[in-house]
Amino acid sequence: MIPKDSMVLLVSPRGKRYLRRFDPAGELHTHDGKLLMAQVAEAGFGRTVRTHLGKPYQVLKPTVHDLIKGVKRHTQIMYPKEIGYLLLKMGIAPGCRVIEAGSGSGGLTVALACYVGETGKVYTYERREEFFTLAGKNLARVGLEGRVEQTLRDVRDGFVHTGADALFLDVRTPWEVLEHIPAAVIPGAMTGYLLPTTNQVSDLLRGLEQGPFCDVEVVEILVRRYKPVADRLRPEDRMVAHTGFLVFARCLEAEREDLAEDADGENAPTEPLGEPLESAQDAPENGWDAPETPPSGEA
Amino acid sequence: MIPKDSMVLLVSPRGKRYLRRFDPAGELHTHDGKLLMAQVAEAGFGRTVRTHLGKPYQVLKPTVHDLIKGVKRHTQIMYPKEIGYLLLKMGIAPGCRVIEAGSGSGGLTVALACYVGETGKVYTYERREEFFTLAGKNLARVGLEGRVEQTLRDVRDGFVHTGADALFLDVRTPWEVLEHIPAAVIPGAMTGYLLPTTNQVSDLLRGLEQGPFCDVEVVEILVRRYKPVADRLRPEDRMVAHTGFLVFARCLEAEREDLAEDADGENAPTEPLGEPLESAQDAPENGWDAPETPPSGEA
């Protein structure tokens, strides 16, 4: 049995994918014929149902990955490779309160809403009305609108929410927004940024150096796919080489900055405060008080 | 105020990191002097406290990333880059029931427990007693033992749990376990595998081709870090080039396999059923019924 309003993914024999909010009274019209949702409900996830023309369709419970890919988009959306990394890096987990701008088509918003769970909340800002509307539709389409609060506003004018656990900016000039972040998040919150060009990364780093930010990290995430053929295993011929640079930084309180001077007895640290963390990540066994074995062992 | 038993991350002026389950009556002894937890509780997250020698320590709320890195390990642990990707790919979200084997040091277990939330559950299997114990300690250390059920068992002998939403294997010969998976998961569940060598990937692919698996994907995740210096932006000199190959596949019911023959009117598809999904991901606008814009637009 599939409950009403849960999400369902129907896959045709040719691999065409239909993502739907489940209504047991509905029907799906495809090139392979008509599918009755009542029949889908009875079959349940993982089973196959046939159209009135006898074509078999798989009934699947969509993953977050499927939900994101199913977003109707008028803009570039973030890829799962970036979203997965930022969730862990920023500590976005069930119960979190997260601020995001801009909403765009709502792809990241959908993912964030999945992961903050029913006890968390996503506050998403968008300044262009058409995307504000589109993101709302995409959230409703996957049944997650209850976990999200949408605000139509240019974040260069500041945020109207406070005390967020994390804040993510996918805007063109995030350095113009930095001054408003300390008022929007709890002290020590992780902030994240997506930027397509190296020039923007440099501009953002200049902004972050003004404080009160530390633990700055700049990364790219690359996914390399293989042709899944046992006897001819090889990477795909081509791959996505660039979506954007991810930048992360903790937002401290201003007080902390002054203390930085104590760090090494000098009066003007030119490196970001968090530099030791950066190297700690590259060589994960350093910087922690726990004894650890090297990361290169084999299974 | 920091509640008792929540996790706290304390960072020294030099970047040394102390991850602790919070006890307001405790103390932390460091090379920089003694820290009173009562003082930490009063300061709160994002603030700075001083040791009795006057050294400033940052008080931070740890992210999932921090919790994973804080795991005391006797084995290689999975990296956040792989964990983030598999969460989205496998749909592991609040409320999920996930099976995992082997537990190893418990690094992935910690991450899964964070993301299934209080309403989900992680079932972790380990055949070696020392790791069973170590994983248990690491879970208790971060306060997530309540969301995890540990089983001391070789999964080549099968799973004792059923109906899982997702199943992940980080074992040396996962192809010896495949026959037991359909009984352990709901139909259509995503399964995932981490393997260090190409030979193992080929062996696993051969096993998956016996069915009832489809939508097979083989990927590597690479993270490239940059030195966060605005005026001298450049990648780090060296990077982690390999942790392992991630393989994903949906586990269907046996019934589905027979239907595969209908897919294209031929009687023996040699490609995995899910092949169209694979290509759909490489060119995300294909295979979906939703109109979408190309993924390469710029912000």
Added chain:
Amino acid sequence: MIPKDSMVLLVSPRGKRYLRRFDPAGELHTHDGKLLMAQVAEAGFGRTVRTHLGKPYQVLKPTVHDLIKGVKRHTQIMYPKEIGYLLLKMGIAPGCRVIEAGSGSGGLTVALACYVGETGKVYTYERREEFFTLAGKNLARVGLEGRVEQTLRDVRDGFVHTGADALFLDVRTPWEVLEHIPAAVIPGAMTGYLLPTTNQVSDLLRGLEQGPFCDVEVVEILVRRYKPVADRLRPEDRMVAHTGFLVFARCLEAEREDLAEDADGENAPTEPLGEPLESAQDAPENGWDAPETPPSGEA
């Protein structure tokens, strides 16, 4: 002045490229009108000439890169990224005698012929008559046929030449050819192999382990391009993710193999002889008797 029979590259206003062996009496017919070669000769390299319709064409001296790209191909040809690496790795330089199989379309043959110079020689083997003919045409097209000797023969039946300084195989099953290599090259010669799948690499490594080969190296070469825009610098959206794996090994005389036992006093080294060289390359300052500074310094 451009000498007769030298190669000329003509580039249209739209970037269309015409690679021609220069004949001052000839003409080039293009969509932009007719170009007189006499006019091209007078202008010289680096200048611009106009078609009878007034369209400007650049006159350029082609690079090796241009010559390779201009090869008319019926097969995949090797990329400059792989060719450049193998030249240095295998020591293919002016004066060298190089054996290559199979010829394919002759792309690599063209590059090798450029680099062995007038004092060297390329011996290229091909078993399929159509490619034997095609490679010959492509060599003549760029005026390098004098440096190359073509042999129509399956190299699984052995080579007819001896004493080569280097030998490169771009064939499907190079492990079936290994036994013939020692008779074809000078002792200690570098051998190279291009293979598209990991399974083939494993098969080749098994063959090389039978000896008399050492210093085995397996690499992939990746080129990541950037959009050359000063204020919006960023990688291209997509890239070539795979052409093939390059494998290199030195071919010793059988005598050497026996000596391997002396290497560490044990009687059966399971690692390839050349293992120390392999690690020496990863950390180039090791293994050499010359004092060297670390490779990570900045300009």
Added chain:
Amino acid sequence: MIPKDSMVLLVSPRGKRYLRRFDPAGELHTHDGKLLMAQVAEAGFGRTVRTHLGKPYQVLKPTVHDLIKGVKRHTQIMYPKEIGYLLLKMGIAPGCRVIEAGSGSGGLTVALACYVGETGKVYTYERREEFFTLAGKNLARVGLEGRVEQTLRDVRDGFVHTGADALFLDVRTPWEVLEHIPAAVIPGAMTGYLLPTTNQVSDLLRGLEQGPFCDVEVVEILVRRYKPVADRLRPEDRMVAHTGFLVFARCLEAEREDLAEDADGENAPTEPLGEPLESAQDAPENGWDAPETPPSGEA
């Protein structure tokens, strides 16, 4: 027989490598005992000789790769991966006249000298006397000093040579040198640049846009090594992630720039002239008049 003054590479049982200009009257003192060069001469390349303590040493003919790695360095040297690519890209082949600055330790100079052969010439500039001297020693050490002319001069003051076929700059601020290039090279010559940071690449691109340069290309070359074990094939755990960005551009005569306006009937093309070439390289079958098959076929 090994001729006097040719280069010899001697490899110890443990993989230690000795690169020497051959003197049949000399000896090599090692931790494994003494080697007589007369004995080495008699054995010849590819053979093994024993020290007076009975330890077997391999006698090898060094490759260009070996010569570069054997350079005694006080600076970072370029890697074979970059050198190989630039040779092909810039058309540096036997008979070429190449200008290079700065000499640094002479690693690239050695490689260039190998490839221009006896009929070509390398003109290398260095402004710091210590490196001028060091590069000279390294060239003499490998017996290539006859193909190289060294000049002690800051190239920001211009070049003293003219008519070079190609020109490569490995200096900190190459944009300060651009104005001097047209006088130093033949029209249409390829120029290349190595730069460690994205900021420098942007600065150089700004300079190149002032002309007379076209066909601008920015790339990174990555080499990924595998552990050469047949049954456990896998990438190395770590890799070199960055040495530098390579930039290439053709240097035209000023005249050509004016013609650019004709290219598309508009009066101010904002893209570099060579843009079509750039895309032609990404999809090599475009832009050429030769029919070609797609690059993704398998062997």
